[in-house]
Amino acid sequence: MDPDTGEVTIVDVGNGGAVITATVLDEYVKYYESPIANYTVIIERAEPEYEIPTDVTGILGQSLSDVKLPDGWGWRDNGYLNYIGEFTYLAGYVPKDTARYKEVRVNLTVTVVGADTTELERLIDDGLNLYNGMPDLDYYYLIQDSTDLQKKRETLIGTITHYNSCLNNALKIDQVNAYVNTLSNCINETNQLITTLRDSLTFVVYFYGRNSHGYFTKKVNYGKPVESIEEISEPGYIFKGWFTDEALTIPFDFSTPITKSIAVYSKWEKDESTNPDPGTVVDPSNQKNNQGSYTLDLTKGKNNLKGIPSQAIAITLIYITALEEKAKWDERFAKFNSKIDLDCDGNYDIEITGSDVKDITYVVLPTNSIEYDITYTFSKNSLETIENDNPGPYYEKLVIVFKERPAITDNQNADQSQAQTVNDNDKVNTESTDRAEAKENIDKKQKTTKVSKLDAGKKSITVTWKKQAAKGIKGYEIQYSTDKNFKNNVKTVTIKKTKTTSTKIKKLKSKKKYYVRIRTYKKSGAAKVYSNWSKTKSVKVK
Incomplete structure (x- = not known):
């Protein structure tokens, strides 16, 4: 207080203001009851300068306290971000000089988004690559634990399929973290089991x-x-x-x-120098039993050899299979009753029936898939063995004729291409209800694939298959029909990319059972070369 003017100067003020004690001058004491007076002076702190934060973003499922704000700002509300969208929460700004400036509280807008799924998507891709590269138990020998590996395969693809569908919706941060942890463990466990089993593969x-x-x-x-x-x-x-x-x-x-x-x-x-005519092998020991060559015509599916030198035919064919090891049979050679797999594709092609070598019938079996001629020519050693073990007549060269497959002409290819409707870059629908296999190039040794899963939807089917990355494979062909024999109402989907392993077939009939099969194709000029069809799977559409 200035003694001359009576003005009071406040040097510092606390949160509750300042308390001032004043003493009355002597010459004025007579005018006051007390020479001392106390005065409380309340001076409020000023409002600081501040900038309201904008573009505040939070993640679904995140705690509000974990949402970052600029320096000096803090949340006065609490809780979790449980919904996608924009929401308002109370926040406060505290200045550095709290003695002179007060805290400011305002409502801030927070934009809540789904959690980042980049790591989850990466693991899904890794898991799919692992699944598609795992050994196919139908074709590989496993000494032990094949059941464990199959369970791991099913668990892996099931987990991947579920998490992949979850990506269609916004995910909470704790969900993504849990999915990443689960899928990572599943991939690691599967890799460990594969590594262990490889020593026994x-x-x-x-x-x-x-x-x-x-x-x-x-x-x-x-x-x-x-x-x-x-x-x-x-x-x-x-x-x-x-x-x-x-x-x-x-x-x-x-x-x-x-x-x-x-x-x-x-x-x-x-080798022209040693044998000017390698197509003809001469019996060096006893030419009188050499009957030359014979053609066994099976184009009509059945051939009875009664009345012709069938004994020679039978002996020739059996010795070919036994000595040349160019075919497999079912170990039933008593009285010439046997099924024989001529081309070693795992399917029996012909059946020999007859109680006497003088009356033998060759029948083409339904499992046969041969569509070209097979010619067997004895080597010198085989002919000598026949002479030593069985002195009967024989044919040194046997031609077995099956139905030939007509070549696909350019006009036929043009007709097929006109019947195709392109849906996208890698898929073609072919409305072919009676596709004649005789017009197709089939390579029985070509690597094929198989339908691994059928998921029924509303008037739709999602087909999943095993990736086939063998050299030369250009894509896949899927057929589906309500006829399990694929004779009627057959439709075809062509997949043009080998890396594609699933597709969705729409516009199906509700409550109907559909049969599905798949095969691979290569390109040979303008024509396609197909593998055999896979095993058929079926599913009932919802």
Whole structure:
């Protein structure tokens, strides 16, 4: 207080203001009851300068306290962000000089978004790659724990499918964290089991002879090279090495680690110097039993050999299978009753019936898939064995004729392409109700795939299959029908990308049962070359 003017100057003020004690001057004491007076002076703190935060973003499921604000700001509300959208919450700004400036409270708008799923999407892709690359239990030998691996496969694809569908909706941050943790553990456990089982996995290398007829096999553990094969020989031909493709363009390297079952093909050249006519082999020991060649015509599905030298036919065919190992049979050779797999594709092709060699019938079986001629020619050793073991007549060369498949012409290809309706970049629907297989190029040795899952929807089916990445495969062809024999109401979907492993078929009839099968295709010029169809699966549409 200024003693002359009586003015009071406040140097510092607390939150409750300031208390001032004043003393009256002597000459004025007579005018006051007390020479001392106390005065409370309340001076409010000023409002600070501040900038209201904008573009405040939170994650679904996040605690409000975890939503970051600029320095000096803090939340005065609490709770969790449980909904997507924009919401208002109370926040406060506290200045650095709290003695002179007061706190400011305002409502801030928070934009709530779904959690970041980048890591989850990455794990889903990793899981799909792992699933598609896992051994197919239908074709690989597992010494033990195959059931455990199959369960892991089902758990993995089930988890991936569920989490992939969850990506269609906004996810809370704790959901994403839980999904990432679960899927990561599932992938790690599956990888560990695969690594363990690989030591017990045995793959098969099929070594095919000339013209892909007959084969022998060698088993090899995962990741190990197959044992080298010594040079093989065949009269009238020169062996030129082993190749990985039927076109005989890619040499096979015996140091290559084997990670799946494969086929290897032998290459030959005619040896004109040793045999001017390698198509005819002459019996060196007893030519009087050599009947030359014979054609067994099975184009009508059945052939009875009664009244012709059937004994020679029977002996020839049986010795071919037994000595040349160019076919397989079902071990029932008593009285010439036997089923024989001529092309070694796992399906019996013909059945020999008859109680006497003088009356033998050859019947083409329904499982047969041969659509080209098969020619068997005896080697010198086989002819000598026939002479030593069975002195009866024989045919040195036997041609078995099956129904031929007509080649696809350019006009036929044009007709097929006009019947296709393109839906997107990798899928074509073909409304073919009676596709004649005789117009198709079928390669029975071509790698195929299989339907792994059918999910029924409302008037729709989602088809999932195993990825086939074999060399030359261009895509897949899926057929579906209400006829389990695929004779009527057959429709086709063509998938043009091998990396695609699922598609959705729409506009189906509700409550109807549909049958589905799949195969792969390659390109040969303008024409397609197809694998065999997979096993058929069925599902009832909702």
